[in-house]
Amino acid sequence: MKLLLTSAGVNNKSIHDALVDMLDKPIADSNALCIPTAMYGHPWVGPGVKAWQFISGISENPMFKNPMVDLGWKSVGVLELTALPSINRDRWVPLVQETDVLLVSGGDALYLYHWMRQSGLADLLPSLQAVYVGMSAGSMVMAPNIGEFFVGWTPPTGGDETLSLVDFAIFPHLDHEMLPGNTMAAAERWAAGMQGPTYAIDDQTAIKVIDGAVEVISEGNWKHFLP
Template sequence: MKLLLTSAGIHNPSIREALVGLLGKPIADSHALCIPTAGYGHPMMSPLHSWRFVSGQEARCPMTELGWKSIGLLELTALPTSSRERWTSWVREADVLLVNGGDALYLAYWMRQSGLADLLPALERTVWVGLSAGSMVMAPRVGDFFIEARPPLTGEDRALGLVDFSIFPHLAHPDLPDNSMANAERWAADIGGPAYAIDDETAIEVVDGRVRVVSEGAWKYFPG
């Protein structure tokens, strides 16, 4: 699987160019599935936020409104009630998975419960585009700074670990005063491993283990 881990979606031309490069074809020729699940786990998000993401009405975090050839909705909490053969065919046929923000641990829990986490390593050509929590979920850990509610059964800040670094999104965001560089540095010290702090103009591309930062803004790497 090819990853484009963003703080706020396809926010500038450089990130959009990276997306097209990963797809290997124009957005207008690509089929997408959007995954809103993480939003339901975050106390500051509502059904309105999910609708905006799904319907392409969230201009601050462009994802579904990019002009895809087709776009469908994949709600992870529903997958355990459907046959695995049915929903895995939908995922395999998609060119890209667009994954909303919200609560990263809630998302990780439902990715495991649904079976999607187990399927991801087999999706060699598929692009995963994460938005905030949709990016953080790929990390080994989220860190206490971002924990809203620990998921059932685990009680840990463990995410999926499909990359070897953690992500602090929305760096220096004007509406999120706690997301300062000073707090990012404290968060990174607690993580105890490689980590990136990225602003909304930055994304991290991962292909076959190779990491590239795509940015028109600010970011910092913490080696751990």
């Protein structure tokens, strides 16, 4: 699976070009599934109108603008992970296997991780040919863990573990004007408490991962921390 791990979606030319290159065909010829699940676990973005805004690609609030669903896909469907355990796998697994791209919203990374596991999507991800595009929590969930700084919703088993599909963790929304706690100094303290490599990235930055090779795509600010 190819990963494009963003802080705030596909919101500049460099990230957009990277996505098109990963798809190997135009966006207009590609089918997408969007996953809003992480939003329901975070008090700022769900449930309610902001979940609808992500799914529809419409938002007037610059913090919650979603340059993912509205990029001009051939088709966009909704994959709601909380619903999947209640339906037969043969109704949704082929859909996921055939899609060109998964668009995974921000919200709460541990809530997303929990429902990726409960739904069975976590087991499918490594074998998929689709491009996975994460935003904020949708990117953070790929890491081995997220760190106490980002723990909000508490999973039944506790802890801050996530998927471990990459070997680094992500501190998103670096220096965001609406998140005064997301400073470089805070990122450095967070990184110092993590056991593996980490990246702090702003909203103009993404991390591309193909077959384990990591490349930072940025028109903004970012920093790589080694343990």
